[in-house]
Amino acid sequence: MKLWLIGAYGIVSTTTAVGGKAIEKGLIGKAGLVSELPQFNGIDRYANLSFEFGGHEIRDLDKSFYDASYEHWEKNRHFEIDILEKVKEELASRKAMKGTALNCGTGIQEFGEIQTLEKEGLTLREITDRLMEDMRKFKDDDTVVINLASTEPVAKISEEYHGSIDGFEKMLDEDKKEYATASMLYAYAAIKNKIPYGNFTPSVGSSIKALKELAIENKVPHAGNDGKTGETLVKTTLAPMFLYRNLEVIGWMSYNILGDFDGKVLSHRDNKESKVISKDRVLEKILGYSPYSITEIEYFPSLVDNKTAFDFIHFKGFLGTKMKFYFVWDGIDAILAAPIVIDIARFLLFAKKKGLYGVIKEMAFFFKSPMDTNVINTHEQFNQLVEWFKNNL
Numbered sequence: 076m077k078l079w080l081i082g083a084y085g086i087v088s089t090t091t092a093v094g095g096k097a098i099e100k101g102l103i104g105k106a107g108l109v110s111e112l113p114q115f116n117g118i119d120r121y122a123n124l125s126f127e128f129g130g131h132e133i134r135d136l137d138k139s140f141y142d143a144s145y146e147h148w149e150k151n152r153h154f155e156i157d158i159l160e161k162v163k164e165e166l167a168s169r170k171a172m173k174g175t176a177l178n179c180g181t182g183i184q185e186f187g188e189i190q191t192l193e194k195e196g197l198t199l200r201e202i203t204d205r206l207m208e209d210m211r212k213f214k215d216d217d218t219v220v221i222n223l224a225s226t227e228p229v230a231k232i233s234e235e236y237h238g239s240i241d242g243f244e245k246m247l248d249e250d251k252k253e254y255a256t257a258s259m260l261y262a263y264a265a266i267k268n269k270i271p272y273g274n275f276t277p278s279v280g281s282s283i284k285a286l287k288e289l290a291i292e293n294k295v296p297h298a299g300n301d302g303k304t305g306e307t308l309v310k311t312t313l314a315p316m317f318l319y320r321n322l323e324v325i326g327w328m329s330y331n332i333l334g335d336f337d338g339k340v341l342s343h344r345d346n347k348e349s350k351v352i353s354k355d356r357v358l359e360k361i362l363g364y365s366p367y368s369i370t371e372i373e374y375f376p377s378l379v380d381n382k383t384a385f386d387f388i389h390f391k392g393f394l395g396t397k398m399k400f401y402f403v404w405d406g407i408d409a410i411l412a413a414p415i416v417i418d419i420a421r422f423l424l425f426a427k428k429k430g431l432y433g434v435i436k437e438m439a440f441f442f443k444s445p446m447d448t449n450v451i452n453t454h455e456q457f458n459q460l461v462e463w464f465k466n467n468l
């Protein structure tokens with residue numbers, strides 16, 4: 076597989092790159108990979124576990140995947156250093172290409188000096204041409220693009236420029252930069268190149284009508300949004316229990332604290348809004364009603380990539396009696412996310428090779444805000460993925 080990662084030097088991207096190469100070399104096991112479950116036997120024929128990495132970035136472009144991986148490792152120590160050293164050669168020879176940060180909000184100021192195509196004075200059309208060219212040079216039949224860049228603010232969507240592919244092309248030609256966000260430009264570049272595209276972030280990516288239309292026209296599979304790896308995974312696995320037992324959830328509080336770059340970017344209100352919306356929608360969709368709900372995400376520097384979520388659930392049972400349930404989730408974000416990134420890429424390649432295209436709704440299992448489906452219950456999503464795979468194998 077050739078994975079083109081947007082946000083190539085972030086912790087999820089670099090952990091994916093280190094883990095991918097380590098799996099390929101047989102240095103580590105396959106824990107965390109959904110696609111390695113017995114239910115998905117046979118996926119190897121469509122997407123085997125050998126890897127090449129490339130991607131777009133907006134900082135440290137003189138550095139390599141290895142340098143970026145090492146910097147994250149130094150802060151987080153999230154795996155044994157031996158593993159990184161054993162894949163050093165491959166990662167040191169790989170560098171990311173310059174991307175765009177159009178309308179990415181105030182959060183990315185946290186990265187200091189950024190290097191972007193728009194700073195070269197390029198028009199929207201020229202920017203997308205450059206993104207496409209970089210992907211084109213890298214791609215082969217086994218390439219997938221995954222968006223792993225920092226979360227953008229909620230995009231300003233207009234029917235005129237985002238409602239159809241003609242409108243989108245017009246936006247590019249007329250250089251209407253105020254309507255474009257980086258994630259849609261990357262998604263456009265991927266789909267235009269006929270490369271399957273996965274959006275691991277809550278940013279808009281390929282979820283606008285224009286790009287869904289382009290994906291159908293170009294017969295490209297795509298999936299998103301926002302990887303479901305931590306508190307939301309637990310929430311959407313647990314909430315169905317209340318539903319099945321006919322227990323009424325009166326209120327659900329989720330309080331998340333996290334450090335690292337992701338936490339820093341999300342401490343900016345405009346960038347955070349996208350994430351809160353993405354996390355907040357799930358309960359109503361599972362339960363069929365909206366309990367009182369609080370979803371908070373706060374920056375807590377010393378935690379680095381360890382994310383802690385405190386959840387408090389107030390629920391009502393027989394005779395109207397109220398009861399309480401609490402849980403604490405202590406996850407290491409990148410360790411939970413990286414195998415899922417590989418899974419998303421594998422299932423998208425499977426879809427492509429089976430001639431399936433457009434939004435792959437059956438991949439909802441991997442996302443907090445899955446596109447074009449209301450199936451949010453993790454158990455149902457898993458069954459759907461298994462059935463879909465079996466029926467198309």
Ligand SMILES: NC(=O)c1ccc[n+]([C@@H]2O[C@H](COP(=O)([O-])OP(=O)(O)OC[C@H]3O[C@@H](n4cnc5c(N)ncnc54)[C@H](O)[C@@H]3O)[C@@H](O)[C@H]2O)c1
Nearest residue numbers: 082084085086087176224225226257276302336337408412
């Ligand atoms: N478990 C998880 O870690 C998890 C789960 C769901 C979603 N996500 C999302 O995945 C994304 C990556 O998370 P992370 O922890 O690796 O964050 P990170 O801050 O470590 O990495 C983000 C990277 O993207 C780069 N970047 C920012 N804007 C860019 C742009 N416009 N173009 C190209 N590169 C850009 C940054 O320089 C940085 O290297 C975030 O949006 C996060 O919300 C993560």
